[in-house]
Amino acid sequence: MSQQIITRFPPSPTGYLHLGGARTAIFNWLYARHTGGRFVLRIEDTDVARSTKESVDAIFEALEWLGIDWDEGPYFQSERLDIYKAHIDRLIENGHAYYCTCSPDAVDRMREAAKARGDKPRYDGTCREKNLPWTKDAVVRFKSPLAGNTVVEDVIRGDIAFSNTELDDFIIARSDGSPMYNLAVVVDDITMNINTIIRGDDHISNTPKQILLYQALGATVPDFGHVPMVLGPDKSRLSKRHGAMSVTAYREMGFHPDAMVNFLVRLGWSHGDQEFFTRDELIEKFNLEHIGRSAGVFNPEKLLALNAEHIRNASPASLALHLMPFLQAKGISAAEDAYLHGVIETLQPRSKTFVEMADGAGFYFVEKPVYDEKAAAKFLKPDLLVPMKQLTDAVSAMEAFTEKDLEDIFKQVMETSGLGFGKIAQPVRVALTGKTVSPGIFEMMLALGREKVVSRLRDAVAHMAQNSG
């Protein structure tokens, strides 16, 4: 029986969830879902000074928006201090760790000295063999092996060997007894049965230390997979100066979470030439074998194009949920009904974001469209009064309000007036929307419904008559 894959996402709540973090969360979540495994959420808040409740909430909010759910947790490291303490004590007892009373200043000095000699700045092992007892200012250090190699068997990069001489006796517990990152992660991953760790490659140099900790604790080393980082357009690490970094900022800009997920996954993972993936397709096809090894540049234009494609392909009903907040932000109170769905359908092919869609939806929800001055001057001129009136009367007299019948009416008007379709459509467009740009005439009329169409046409006719002097 093969064991179930158990992955995790362990953000530290020191800010919002950024794009890189979101991507590793998605990778882990996807891998768990793909394999029928479990996905654990853990908040790494051992750094009390930098961790905030706001950040925790922001992370939950971002994950929820992305549609990433977890099977276990959230665990908080701050609530697991006793567990770390027990493991630290065990390491001291079995000789894998020791108390060190060297002051921070003293350690700084040895680092400076080592640097001056051209060596790697590191702790020199002063207290390593002293077998010191606990004292108030003592930290606990891990006793790293002095020779040999530790190799990371990375599932996406292959074996990476580190000489143990590169590692110094790193601190695993602060003088106040709280655990340091490497210790806490390893203890958590052991006790939570995590067997697959997918994370950013900025963690790669931590990995040998963690492997040593696993071994010292007598635990099975999990599979590690280090994914490349997400870079800004200038190919440097993504940071604030590159603009929006926070995942939720993209929600505000009108992006569809599925597009965001699709984009982030495709940045570093591939399935042949396929670019567009639904959520289910991703779960079905995602694997570790096709994760790339080189860093990727975040490309907002591609995200935008992908977003437009997701909007085009989604059902109006599912889009309605996402669109609602943007409508409200514009003061539009729309009900979640068939009318809204019809409106959305006409807007789908011409909206790259929900912001654009909400902008385009405005005229559907007003009592009377506001005429754009230039548009009205150009198209609602008296010379079209007759055909427009004919059209209006015909529409109001229609038996069934169908596209076919509307087309017939237009044909009749074209015949009697001798005008081309465009000559008539443009004034109708202005009458219905107030603008010269809109969805197609017939689909729009159908979405608006006969009542609104007739009343707007009548208003336009009145406007034209009034201006005929």
Place this chain on the structure above:
RNA sequence: GGCCCCAUCGUCUAGCGGUUUAGGACGCCGGCCUCUCACGCCGGUAACACGGGUUCGAAUCCCGUUGGGGUCACCA
């Protein structure tokens, strides 16, 4: 600086020794479609960082160079 990672069009990438005149996508540039704007469709632009090997044959394997990135905390 030590250690580690990486290297195909501007960007995301396919390619896992021969089927490649290196494919797709975004962007950009033409054109078609057309009731506006879009969508869609057709075409074009553009890359294997460099140098050595290995091999009958290399974008694909090895080494080096160069260039980028990461990491060296009582942060995570």
